[in-house]
Amino acid sequence: MTHRTEKPRVGVGLVGSGFMGRCHANAFGAVSGLFDLPVQPIKAILADATRQAAEAGAAALGFARATEDWSDLVFDDAVDIVAITAPNVLHDPIAMAAIAAGKTVYCEKPLSTTAASALKMTEAAEAAGVVTSVGFNFLRNPMVRLARELIAAGDIGVITGFRGRHAENYMINPDTPHSFRTDPQGGGALADIGSHIVSMARYLLGPIAEVQADCTTIHKNRPAAPGSGVRKPVEVDDMTHALIRFENGVSGSLEANWAATGRTMDLSFEVTGTKGAIAFTQENMNQLLVQAGDGPGFTRIEAGPSHPPYAQFCPAPGHHLGFNDLKVIEVAQLLMAHAGGPACFPDFREAYEVQRTIEAMQSSHAIRSWVSV
Amino acid sequence: MTHRTEKPRVGVGLVGSGFMGRCHANAFGAVSGLFDLPVQPIKAILADATRQAAEAGAAALGFARATEDWSDLVFDDAVDIVAITAPNVLHDPIAMAAIAAGKTVYCEKPLSTTAASALKMTEAAEAAGVVTSVGFNFLRNPMVRLARELIAAGDIGVITGFRGRHAENYMINPDTPHSFRTDPQGGGALADIGSHIVSMARYLLGPIAEVQADCTTIHKNRPAAPGSGVRKPVEVDDMTHALIRFENGVSGSLEANWAATGRTMDLSFEVTGTKGAIAFTQENMNQLLVQAGDGPGFTRIEAGPSHPPYAQFCPAPGHHLGFNDLKVIEVAQLLMAHAGGPACFPDFREAYEVQRTIEAMQSSHAIRSWVSV
Amino acid sequence: MTHRTEKPRVGVGLVGSGFMGRCHANAFGAVSGLFDLPVQPIKAILADATRQAAEAGAAALGFARATEDWSDLVFDDAVDIVAITAPNVLHDPIAMAAIAAGKTVYCEKPLSTTAASALKMTEAAEAAGVVTSVGFNFLRNPMVRLARELIAAGDIGVITGFRGRHAENYMINPDTPHSFRTDPQGGGALADIGSHIVSMARYLLGPIAEVQADCTTIHKNRPAAPGSGVRKPVEVDDMTHALIRFENGVSGSLEANWAATGRTMDLSFEVTGTKGAIAFTQENMNQLLVQAGDGPGFTRIEAGPSHPPYAQFCPAPGHHLGFNDLKVIEVAQLLMAHAGGPACFPDFREAYEVQRTIEAMQSSHAIRSWVSV
């Protein structure tokens, strides 16, 4: 019986232990068993808002140490990668510190609360030459990657139209209170989930040049805080419909809607070309509908080992990937980039572009006119 | 053995024997066996562009007489109802003559090539007090009627959003030549099939107050005529995306697309309310997806005898209606209105409103701004 | 204006004016407008159980005369085709009389209440040389015909397996009373709707050689008659599962179930071959799912004019056929056969073979063993 040799270790410092913090932790825990990586991530330090939360989080998620001060984490020598799942307003200071410390930075979306801040972060990261990655995890789906490849290869001809949507129902209850989600600084359906369909549109078809959005606040006020009897006005959108024009001239539409009754995850698109079409919805995330060439109709392609990196998870087709697996793919890409491999996509620059597009949509609503991004 | 007693006969004069002419003829032929009507339609006269076509059409479709002059038909005493399936540019003169003759007028959509003409026709018909009906047959679907009733009854709460589309692929081939469909006067995807989803939006949620459309011509030129080697520029849209605001404040989006590869009949909508949602596509025209109240997800309702007037066609659920059956329903309503029953919907007035909305969309594209309808 | 020339007229005598009687009448009324036939059917005489019912039916369905004596109808010179939608027990005497009179006979399924009777009818018809047709209308679907053609052409390789079902819920209520459906002579789910999936299996893959069925009576008793307080035992099956072996060696399974909650028309099959597969359900009767050759998954083919005889109904794809249209197709085939064209399928012989297969299944249940058909 022998002891196995170790790969170089990479220390992970995670800020935040909520929904996304857990996702990150699990992804770092699972990735080595699934991907053949040049490095071995180690869960080094977990930071959260209070010592108690940090310690509980570290215990639950398998981190060696805990702290209530994220700056301790950022500057600790045991940390090579700073993973940020803190509230959106903290993305900027934590990332800027991590960049200053020369660390690889892995930040949840949105990159920041404003495009200006996101641009500052992007430029700092690029100047420092650090690796960056932003958690638009839905782009990691092998089926979405396949869509992108089919489009790029010309399988559906010249692209003519786009139709996208991200619709969920998590804010449909008017008694769901205010939170960071409804903060005018970076909140609203368009910023929160519209960013997913904007990033997907860009991933598939490239930059968006012009936008015209129509934003709606369905519930005009909400409780000021959980349990509060005081209701305060809502200043952000619950639903936005938008027209878009890509730089390549393709015309399309987008919807972001967090009050979409009946929908829990309709992140969907249909891309139409002169020789075919591709349709996808996250509701069936392991399928892609493709009509190409002289095909008589849409063919349902089921995810399988011929669609990278599905084979890392399973050698047989039809064994679905789940949401958490998308995060593992994201983390694998991050670790390869950290070890000198290809740059991550989306990185800070791309996330800034998404945010800029979102802000252009918000502006277009305000002035009720088309706006160039 | 006895001879049956007859109902009062109503003479039908049909102008046109193409796709829609056949639909009308078959509907008039089938309706008496399916609906218990106060009158019995008789296929009296068929008119077409040439004597040969008219005679062939009359023989094929079961009309007693044939003529190449539609005005003969309109003023013949044997004709009580003038059914117009002639080219769009003829709708106005034929309908105006029929109105002058005091006949019931049943016109295919679009009512005319311009809203101005449609308004003139509408006002003439209203002044004359004649019964009118326009062939937006997709509204006759029991499932669409059910959607309207559920919305009106408040089953899905206060309506918050609308998402509509009519996408087909019949003009995707750049070598499909010019025709009435690409005539700048009344042509284009928005006018041709966008009118269906506009009429459906209005049927479900009422008048549309403001629009902002983005029209695209995918194929910049087409053969001047069938078999022609000369290509002429296309001046109409192949695809239009639009933002809409209903009078009741609901925000939504629309797409009209006749170059939608992979799609043959995606006439679809999703209506979202504060307490539920309804989704429909003509691709599954005998189903309605409804999520209402505390329901855990969309329920697939299959058309059956509890959804009027399905029971006229079949006493058992699950026995699908087809496209031609929708025309029978339309004709049944027409005959009841002719016999003194409730007015048809859509009538000329409603068809004019649809056309006006379409023209507002075209204007909004031209000036790249929101336009009030 | 000219009067059209007439085609030779063919007089139709219809026995029965219930659900299926209406279907027949409408089909005869609509067929001439849709198909270019060598003859023109005329609705000559309608017979029903009472004079009142017959007269009402004739008036509603457009027949020239009415009678309460079906033998008057059969022997009337005005009748060339006898269409039988009377109760199952009457199929035999009416058909035998019609055969004796040298008439074309169009009989609803099942051909008779026993295979012995069906065989007698078949042999009489063949001896007399009359045209026969039996109303297994689901086989008329262009999508089912396409499935058959793809199988016959070898598109999915050598056939290996079959999986079929006809499941509806119309007898799920234990208080639905006894009727001809529960008569041990010819009744039960297997005979009533199992015959549809048996006929479809034969249509697709040929004769069934061996069967082994398991029949279940879910509701052990039902009211003796509508409104009756007396309950009588049920002797027929509500649900049958069966193993089948085709003559060509293909193995498969069948289910007939008229107590299938949640289902209104799951008449479905999946045929598997060495190089592909075909799946269909009447729930989406205008679609066929086909995976063939190296195809990456099932392709959804939507019914269109390239699938005969869809084009008779509509020149554009995606405009669904409905249930009643299937009956029109059946009647068109009948009229062509009557005028000297190809024999109908299914004819009496084929319907007898179906019935024989059903009876073999019932026997196999009784002796709990495989039975050769």
Next chain:
Amino acid sequence: MTHRTEKPRVGVGLVGSGFMGRCHANAFGAVSGLFDLPVQPIKAILADATRQAAEAGAAALGFARATEDWSDLVFDDAVDIVAITAPNVLHDPIAMAAIAAGKTVYCEKPLSTTAASALKMTEAAEAAGVVTSVGFNFLRNPMVRLARELIAAGDIGVITGFRGRHAENYMINPDTPHSFRTDPQGGGALADIGSHIVSMARYLLGPIAEVQADCTTIHKNRPAAPGSGVRKPVEVDDMTHALIRFENGVSGSLEANWAATGRTMDLSFEVTGTKGAIAFTQENMNQLLVQAGDGPGFTRIEAGPSHPPYAQFCPAPGHHLGFNDLKVIEVAQLLMAHAGGPACFPDFREAYEVQRTIEAMQSSHAIRSWVSV
């Protein structure tokens, strides 16, 4: 900054590092971050057939030590749980040794190559009082659990029928060579994947009392080994159709098919009751279709935090679980049972019952008659 306190550690010894070995390893790696367990699993030792394979596997999957001798692993004090993913023929000796050593045993399905061996293992485990678990992971799906709960609660009334299938296409190629899968001892489609649908049938509706199966070998011979030019006869089934009767009297059918072109994971069932029905397919593993009570049709329920243990993976609905997550759920249950919690299901006893049912099916085919299980 503090160091977190540790939970009691439980050493895992994994035998095998193929597809299922990786699944086990990843599940043990991920489970602590997702479930709040009383113990912390430690990947102690990995055994594989050769030293090289074992060392590579240990390095890739994160085990502390490696060995080519599984008995070393079984008797090592560092190992508390023996996880068996070795070839089927080794399940018996490894499990027997582990039981003798008093270890918790976690074995992949099938439990053994014969029911006799499985019974011996079961009785030994029960006599020794060790915890056992068998990897029928598809039962761990929250949607399948929901189906079971709805059935048990009477939501769909008295159960009347069952229809099950496990169809994949992984053996459709006649040039796929012989392997353990085609070994007459424990091989064949019915044993390999039929066991999944048998276990699911039992999980939902209880023991199966009687069976009658029809087994088919589609490809009569296959290459003797990978790359071999010699073809040897195949003695196992590629496809089996079966009739089944549950102890509670419910009648149903089953299909196992590993040559099902077009299918990669049609593990599906439809359970019908007097007041509703439930349908599921692993092709849409995060959905359950339920029609209950007076519901107008099937409602699509999407997996969410109200369906345990989904919430361990994600706090929001619509974020799909994947195949590997099912294994995590299985391992969580195992660790809880190991720590004194409720017994696992399925355990060895249940796996033996499944195997016994499979063997009864094989016998019924051989004698072409119903067989009591």
